[in-house]
Amino acid sequence: MKNxxxxxxxxxRKLNLHHATVSRAxxxxxxxxxxxxxxxxxxxxxxxxxxxxxxxxxxNQKTKTIGVVVPKISHDFFSTVISGIExxxxxxxxxxxxxxxxxxxxxxxxxxxxxxxxxxxGLLVSIAQNTKNTQHFGxxxxxxxxxxFFDRVCDNIDVSKVVVDDxxxxxxxVEHLILKGYKRIxxxxxxxxxxxxxxxxxxYLSALKKYCVPFDEDLVVYGEFDRGSGIAGMKKLxxxxxxxxxxxxxxxxxxxxxIMHAKENGLKIPDNIAFVGFGDDIxxxxxxxxxxxxxxxQYEIGKTAAELLLxxxxxxxxxxxxISKTLKTELIIRLST
Amino acid sequence: MKNxxxxxxxxxRKLNLHHATVSRAxxxxxxxxxxxxxxxxxxxxxxxxxxxxxxxxxxNQKTKTIGVVVPKISHDFFSTVISGIExxxxxxxxxxxxxxxxxxxxxxxxxxxxxxxxxxxGLLVSIAQNTKNTQHFGxxxxxxxxxxFFDRVCDNIDVSKVVVDDxxxxxxxVEHLILKGYKRIxxxxxxxxxxxxxxxxxxYLSALKKYCVPFDEDLVVYGEFDRGSGIAGMKKLxxxxxxxxxxxxxxxxxxxxxIMHAKENGLKIPDNIAFVGFGDDIxxxxxxxxxxxxxxxQYEIGKTAAELLLxxxxxxxxxxxxISKTLKTELIIRLST
DNA sequence: GCTTTTAACGCACACGTGTGCAAGAGGTGG
DNA sequence: CCACCTCTTGCACACGTGTGCGTTAAAAGC
Numbered sequence: 001m002k003n004x005x006x007x008x009x010x011x012x013r014k015l016n017l018h019h020a021t022v023s024r025a026x027x028x029x030x031x032x033x034x035x036x037x038x039x040x041x042x043x044x045x046x047x048x049x050x051x052x053x054x055x056x057x058x059x060n061q062k063t064k065t066i067g068v069v070v071p072k073i074s075h076d077f078f079s080t081v082i083s084g085i086e087x088x089x090x091x092x093x094x095x096x097x098x099x100x101x102x103x104x105x106x107x108x109x110x111x112x113x114x115x116x117x118x119x120x121x122g123l124l125v126s127i128a129q130n131t132k133n134t135q136h137f138g139x140x141x142x143x144x145x146x147x148x149f150f151d152r153v154c155d156n157i158d159v160s161k162v163v164v165d166d167x168x169x170x171x172x173x174v175e176h177l178i179l180k181g182y183k184r185i186x187x188x189x190x191x192x193x194x195x196x197x198x199x200x201x202x203x204y205l206s207a208l209k210k211y212c213v214p215f216d217e218d219l220v221v222y223g224e225f226d227r228g229s230g231i232a233g234m235k236k237l238x239x240x241x242x243x244x245x246x247x248x249x250x251x252x253x254x255x256x257x258x259i260m261h262a263k264e265n266g267l268k269i270p271d272n273i274a275f276v277g278f279g280d281d282i283x284x285x286x287x288x289x290x291x292x293x294x295x296x297x298q299y300e301i302g303k304t305a306a307e308l309l310l311x312x313x314x315x316x317x318x319x320x321x322x323i324s325k326t327l328k329t330e331l332i333i334r335l336s337t
Numbered sequence: 338m339k340n341x342x343x344x345x346x347x348x349x350r351k352l353n354l355h356h357a358t359v360s361r362a363x364x365x366x367x368x369x370x371x372x373x374x375x376x377x378x379x380x381x382x383x384x385x386x387x388x389x390x391x392x393x394x395x396x397n398q399k400t401k402t403i404g405v406v407v408p409k410i411s412h413d414f415f416s417t418v419i420s421g422i423e424x425x426x427x428x429x430x431x432x433x434x435x436x437x438x439x440x441x442x443x444x445x446x447x448x449x450x451x452x453x454x455x456x457x458x459g460l461l462v463s464i465a466q467n468t469k470n471t472q473h474f475g476x477x478x479x480x481x482x483x484x485x486f487f488d489r490v491c492d493n494i495d496v497s498k499v500v501v502d503d504x505x506x507x508x509x510x511v512e513h514l515i516l517k518g519y520k521r522i523x524x525x526x527x528x529x530x531x532x533x534x535x536x537x538x539x540x541y542l543s544a545l546k547k548y549c550v551p552f553d554e555d556l557v558v559y560g561e562f563d564r565g566s567g568i569a570g571m572k573k574l575x576x577x578x579x580x581x582x583x584x585x586x587x588x589x590x591x592x593x594x595x596i597m598h599a600k601e602n603g604l605k606i607p608d609n610i611a612f613v614g615f616g617d618d619i620x621x622x623x624x625x626x627x628x629x630x631x632x633x634x635q636y637e638i639g640k641t642a643a644e645l646l647l648x649x650x651x652x653x654x655x656x657x658x659x660i661s662k663t664l665k666t667e668l669i670i671r672l673s674t
Numbered sequence: 675g676c677t678t679t680t681a682a683c684g685c686a687c688a689c690g691t692g693t694g695c696a697a698g699a700g701g702t703g704g
Numbered sequence: 705c706c707a708c709c710t711c712t713t714g715c716a717c718a719c720g721t722g723t724g725c726g727t728t729a730a731a732a733g734c
Binding site: 004005048050051052053054055057058063065072073074075076078079080082083086087090095096097098099100102107111113114115116117118119139142143144256282283286287288299 | 341342385387388389390391392394395400402409410411412413415416417419420423424427432433434435436437439444448450451452453454455456476479480481593619620623624625636
């Protein structure tokens with residue numbers, strides 16, 4: 001029962017043929033007689049022959065595997081992106097190897113080198129929170145493995161990237177709050193050094209400036225991407241002598257945490273305080289009140305990134321012109337504002 | 338810049354050695370002089386040598402890759418399971434190839450054979466809604482590829498399985514509703530032929546019987562696993578001449594859909610009608626009111642399934658005794674009941 | 675009946691790595 | 705000075721697949 005996997009040599013032996021002939025027969029090569037082809041195909045079917053991709057990869061010096069590295073597979077955002085990637089790669093006859101860094105730089109590095117060992121045809125990455133050194137990606141590029149970043153990108157590496165218009169999305173979110181009449185608008189921000197977070201912060205600042213709303217640095221609280229950060233940030237904001245009347249959160253999970261803490265403290269939404277999230281995760285439609293948020297179509301991000309990468313793998317021989325795609329965001333107005 | 342990946346032959350050439358010697362040096366074989374080892378290791382580091390796993394796999398006749406097939410990667414439940422799988426396989430130095438069937442039987446079959454082509458060391462599967470024929474799994478087993486099913490399992494295949502105690506979880510959920518005083522308890526069920534759905538239905542029926550609550554077949558509505566099914570099912574139930582005062586849903590998404598439809602129709606929860614879900618997804622803590630649900634620890638399911646599979650791969654040579662693990666469920670009581 | 679063409683298949687090698695065995699160099703003991 | 709041993713390295717083959725080229729045999733042409 002062990003290692004029963006049929007090879008072309010098995011087929012060749014049973015038919016008194018050379019394995020080369022079997023190989024050609026299976027690939028419908030012109031130099032093999034129709035009778036032989038028929039016999040080979042019949043036996044292959046009977047023996048459940050499955051070509052050994054490992055051997056083919058070694059021979060062809062390339063695999064049909066794409067590597068994917070994300071911070072956490074179980075996050076709505078990333079799992080939806082991966083779903084988009086899988087749909088594209090499946091159609092193109094590629095497989096994906098998925099790794100999670102668990103927001104750990106060291107693990108991201110190990111994942112990357114392991115994928116390189118597996119000779120992936122290309123890599124799709126969203127980097128960990130604390131990734132600052134990017135040598136591991138440089139190494140892959142040097143080895144000729146194309147990379148496409150999405151969402152959390154590396155600024156200092158010149159490859160294709162797929163992001164959403166964080167700046168613009170944040171701007172629209174905050175503008176919406178201002179136009180609704182909210183005066184003291186706080187921002188529950190993400191890790192400072194991540195580009196997406198900086199861009200959203202910029203959008204926030206820019207909208208304030210545009211509408212001549214004075215900026216108060218007490219109203220920007222830095223945290224991470226989870227609900228706990230939303231709760232902690234909200235707690236901090238409510239302790240201010242002059243607390244905010246509106247919150248723009250770095251993502252929906254943080255917004256939900258903040259909403260929960262606000263509700264616990266008896267605040268009415270959106271009368272006492274308003275909330276805007278970012279991402280349009282499932283939870284934004286489920287929370288009460290439904291959350292106004294910036295939709296970013298995660299599935300499309302994955303799809304686009306995978307398409308860019310596959311195009312580079314199959315066509316981009318030497319003319320590697322990096323393409324940065326910025327997907328549009330859309331403000332979805334619900335009852336939290 | 339293309340195909341720059343260093344091989345042991347490159348190293349051998351530069352040091353005027355045979356590649357066999359380099360291979361042994363890198364593996365710290367006793368028959369290689371310390372000086373040579375040092376030179377080899379230094380050059381390997383300098384040239385960014387990454388062992389070619391493809392070649393190693395071919396040579397060793399086994400890979401360090403686990404295949405994973407789920408209906409939909411972007412579902413909370415499955416992405417959390419995959420996260421659990423990845424954590425276990427990562428520690429054991431295995432990689433995972435992830436595929437989604439998109440609830441399509443044909444695609445599941447193609448995924449399975451493709452993974453077999455990639456000579457995965459083992460397979461973890463949760464089957465598609467409409468998978469009835471299981472020949473593709475039989476084929477892999479025949480080829481000596483171990484399989485472990487989780488959640489949505491195949492009854493007619495005798496391999497290790499990881500499920501939660503669906504029957505007992507459902508029983509506890511319905512018992513809770515009965516003890517709370519609800520009289521007409523409906524069940525928004527899943528696809529009839531899936532074992533998990535049948536088991537939950539059994540638990541529902543069993544609790545009714547135990548407490549002498551008359552069974553009304555109008556109160557069981559079959560659907561799928563998404564919010565839309567919850568909305569549709571609820572609609573149907575509210576049109577009954579004698580509508581239910583409590584709902585036990587096949588999962589949290591269905592429950593949320595049902596809650597939304599009930600709220601739209603002016604029903605108060607839990608006064609007019611109560612809801613219990615299944616799964617303890619993130620949304621169950623976010624929906625208003627928070628959903629009473631049966632927790633099933635998705636992460637643990639993935640972890641356990643991966644552990645069973647790895648154990649079978651590394652130890653279970655011929656004594657393949659299938660192990661069925663049934664993880665405990667826990668009723669989490671929140672404000673929807 | 676001989677040469678030339680063509681059809682069908684086998685041989686050998688390659689991809690990168692690993693391992694049993696042989697071979698060579700150098701040293702030691704008698 | 706030779707036999708023997710140890711240390712180090714090279715050679716050859718294997719894994720499964722694919723391909724250029726050579727080889728055989730039969731058919732075709734004159």
